[in-house]
Amino acid sequence: MNFIELHNQNKPLLIANVWDAGSAIAAQQAGYQALGTSSAAIAATLGYEDGEAMSFDELLYFVTRIKSVSNLPLSVDVEAGFGYTAEEITTHLKRLVQLGVVGINLEDSRVVNGVRQLDDAPAFASKLKKIRKMLNVEHYQLFLNIRTDTYLLNHEQALQETLLRGRLYEAAGADGLFVPCLTSEKDIETITKELNLPLNVMCMPNLPTFEMLETLGVSRISMGNFVHSAIQSKLKDLMQIIHSQQSFAGVFVDESSR
Incomplete structure (x- = not known):
């Protein structure tokens, strides 16, 4: 099944967002069908803030290492390009295509002077x-998975603006629409019914269950940088212990017995 077909299964494609070779290996061993990089997680690994603070060549190096250890379809988060x-x-x-990458996430916002701003939609x-x-x-x-940050940036008319941008992007050649921070069941259902593009939602504390997302017509579920953040939190706790x-005793304590 190719990457496009993975977006048309009976169940949404659960994509594993990875940030290095080790996380890619773990995801492949766990049985995921596809990988996606997390720009925020890779940036954090390098000590950068998210928002294209790293160079494209630095991103390319991580992509190369991920591809070297996994044969799963890989989509790369290229931020604003x-x-x-x-x-x-x-x-x-x-x-990226020359390295074997099959998809990308490209976002319609950009960090300017430390503040993320939506691009003009027609432009x-x-x-x-x-x-x-x-x-x-x-x-x-x-596969051009276009990210719109209408909900992430709390646009006053997020749903209407998402539909407007989704239609524009579909006409311009988008293959999918990624709407981070979208969690409303009503809005999700409206978007999947009104637009022809496969809808990608992201891990959030109040995201509906995977079963419900399937019912609502979602095609793809991603993790963002939340898995990486959870691991970093555990690392910080262990270092403090x-x-x-x-003592190194804390290193060898079973999590279930803590």
Whole structure:
């Protein structure tokens, strides 16, 4: 089953968001069907803030290492594309395809002076259309999962704006729509019914159950950086235990007995 077909199964595609070779191996061993990178987790691994603080070449290195240990379909979070023009972004996407990447997440917001802001919707759609055309001309096949940050940024009319942007992006060549921080069952159902694009939702504390998401018509569920954050929290706790106890005993304590 190819990556596009994975978005048309009876159940939503649960994609494992990874950040290095070790997490990719763990996900493959656990039986996941596909991998997606988390830009925030990779940035944190390198000591950066999220929002393209790392370079594209640094991201590319992590992608290379992940591909070296896993044969699962890999989608890469390229944030805002690590460029401002369609030409710059397309150049990066071609390099990913050459590594065997089958999909990307591209977002319609950008961090400017430390503040994330939504791009103008028609302007972003126009850029997306150019990217798709340039990829097609050279026969580069890539699943373009377009992330809209309407809910993440608490847009006053998040649902209406998401539908507007979804229609624009579909017409421009998007293959999927990713709406982080979307949790309302009513809104999810409206989006899946109103738009033809496969809908991708993300791990959130109040996200509906996977079973309910299937009923609502969701095609893809991702983790964002939450799994990485949970692991980092446990690492911090363990480091504190070792330091406070002046002993390695805490390293060998079974979690279930703590």
